Amino acid sequence: MPVSSSANPGGRRLGRRPPAVRPPWCCSTGVEPHIAVRRLKQNQSPQPPQKLLSSSAAPSRRMLSPGRVSPIDYATVESESRLSSVEETRDGASLREKVADLRVRLKGNDGSCLVLEMDWDVLCENSSVFAGMVDVVDCREIEVVGLEDFDAFKDAIELMCEKDEMRWLMTAGVARAIKILEVCFLIMFDRGVTACLKYIEAVPWNESEEEKLRNMFVRCNFDETVSKDVLARLDPQGPTFSSDLTIELIRSVTNGTKANARKQLQSLVYSILSRSSVYQKDIAGLNKESVYDICHFSLNCLVEFFEEASDPVPADQTAAFEAKLPLVERISQQVENLNWMLEVLIDQQMAEDFVHLWADQKELVRMHERASPMVRYELSRITATVFIAMGRGRLHCHGDKRFNIFQAWFRPMLIDFSWLRICSKGLDIRMLEESLGQSLLTLTLKQQESLFMEWFQFFSKKGKECPNLSKAFQVWWRRSFVRTVGQN
Structure with a gap:
């Protein structure tokens, strides 16, 4: 100047x-x-x-x-x-x-x-x-x-x-x-x-x-x-850390009781935490252990709810009477919470441990067999999210963990598929079928054989009530036998 x-x-x-x-x-x-x-x-x-x-x-x-x-x-x-x-x-x-x-x-x-x-x-x-x-x-x-x-x-x-x-x-x-x-x-x-x-x-x-x-x-x-x-x-005036606030936000969402408000807040928090978000300054700011602590809490709630569902006369009549939501809604809310947190973990590339965590739910698998189809299919909604993420290449984990989750939840998925089709709740059924087949093809050929044979027998009896894995089955068959015959 x-x-x-x-x-x-x-x-x-x-x-x-x-x-x-x-x-x-x-x-x-x-x-x-x-x-x-x-x-x-x-x-x-x-x-x-x-x-x-x-x-x-x-x-x-x-x-x-x-x-x-x-x-x-x-x-x-x-x-x-x-x-x-x-x-x-x-x-x-x-x-x-x-x-x-x-x-x-x-x-x-x-x-x-x-x-x-x-x-x-x-x-x-x-x-x-x-x-x-x-x-x-x-x-x-x-x-x-x-x-x-x-x-x-x-x-x-x-x-x-x-x-x-x-x-x-x-x-x-x-x-x-x-x-x-x-x-x-x-x-x-x-x-x-x-x-x-x-x-x-x-x-x-x-x-x-x-x-x-x-x-x-x-x-x-x-x-x-x-x-x-x-x-x-x-600028913030004080030693407040975004990771601490983030966990508080996640807890508030999972503890919410209004469905519409919870969905809006889930979308809001996910957009803030997204790796592609303009607000994301430090990807490592999300505390992995704290998120998994909330996942464990939701899983424990599911176990309690399924125990309640399997008991026609609850031991604690007062607790059942004072429940704010019906049992079906409480189960659905915890499943929704787990699916949402899984999406957050997938976006942050922290979801590998969730595969092991879900595959290790032996108690829930056992109660799934005895529960009413009206509530048990909710568990397969979580399995569907895992399979879709693996089939689309968004969730990476070791082959043993992939096989463990198939061992635990593949049959329940076949049983619940008709209910998932009727009560999709936003689930893309075609994407689920395709991703399920693609995930299965990531296993060893020997592991694929046992699972595809189980699917083949189930599909022959249930038809459309079972996921259609025909394309993936053909790929497995060609890889297992056609090339081998040609080489011989």
């Missing part, structure tokens, strides 16, 4: 002139520029003020205006500006009692020029930068060149003349206030900085404005006493 000043020929500060007939207050800027923040900041580095100043003869005439800040274009006089409506100074004195005795010339990179003719005291009382320049050399003109947007610069100077800064900033809006804030900081207009920060802290920001504020706080070292409230909205 190259700055120069024009001294008066007598080498003294200009005296006040009596009020004169003033032409209309006007402004002609040509192209609206954008302030060159870096240029301003670079040239605002502490230098002896004398190096920033250059003396020249004062203009042969001085144009006055009704306000203390008057933009004047020497080339063209256009429509009256909005500043002409300002009638009082901050101390309440009439503007017509003040005489503009200092001219600030703003020049943009595009060649546009704006001249502000204003009261000397206003500029120097509010800006330490300008006060230092004017005090060194009694001058009547200051020139600021190389601006990409002197609109914000003009606004900052205009703010000096406002009696109610907050009301003025409310009219300007957040985006404009952010630009003005940086100019105020660069010219050391402390009252303007305080007013801008106070206004910005009190209003909502969009994401673009928030990012601009973050960048500005990196570049500008604001006084902590005036900026702490804005900083509190930008």
Whole structure:
């Protein structure tokens, strides 16, 4: 921001002139520029003020205006500006009692020029930068060149003349206030900085404005006493860890009792934790052990519920009577919780242990055989999620773990398939059939043989009530026998 000043020929500060007939207050800027923040900041580095100043003869005439800040274009006089409506100074004195005795010339990179003719005291009382320049050399003109947007610069100077800064900033809006804030900081207009920060802290920001504020706080070292409230909205104040909050969110979701609200919160938390989310800053922030602790809790609840379902007369009649939800809904809720947490673990690449955990549920497998089809098929919804993830290559685990889960849950899946088709609850049945076949084909050929033979016998009796694994069966048969015969 190259700055120069024009001294008066007598080498003294200009005296006040009596009020004169003033032409209309006007402004002609040509192209609206954008302030060159870096240029301003670079040239605002502490230098002896004398190096920033250059003396020249004062203009042969001085144009006055009704306000203390008057933009004047020497080339063209256009429509009256909005500043002409300002009638009082901050101390309440009439503007017509003040005489503009200092001219600030703003020049943009595009060649546009704006001249502000204003009261000397206003500029120097509010800006330490300008006060230092004017005090060194009694001058009547200051020139600021190389601006990409002197609109914000003009606004900052205009703010000096406002009696109610907050009301003025409310009219300007957040985006404009952010630009003005940086100019105020660069010219050391402390009252303007305080007013801008106070206004910005009190209003909502969009994401673009928030990012601009973050960048500005990196570049500008604001006084902590005036900026702490804005900083509190930008950065957490304290040792709170996202992993701890995440576990609290997951617990709240799994303990929820309203189905619609729980589904919405599941979607919200999943979107925040997703590896592709714009909010995900640290993928390792999710505590794996804590999530699995919640999974164990849900599994224990399922065991209790199935024990209750297998006992026609519950031992604790009071507990059964006070249950907030029917047994079927409680089972469905825990299954939904486990499926949702499994999706979170899959997205975070932490789901391998879940395969072992689900394959090891011998008690649930045993109770599945005795339970009513109305509730037992819920367990196969969890199995379906596992098989779909493995069949689509989203869940990777050792071959032994894959075979263990087939040993435990393949037959229950065949039994429950007709219920899954009727009560899909969002489950894609075709995807399940395809993924089940693909998962089966990841086992050894000998392991595949026993499972495909079991499926073949079951399908021959149940037909559409059983998943159709014909395509996968053909692949297994070709790999096991056709190539071998051909080689022989």
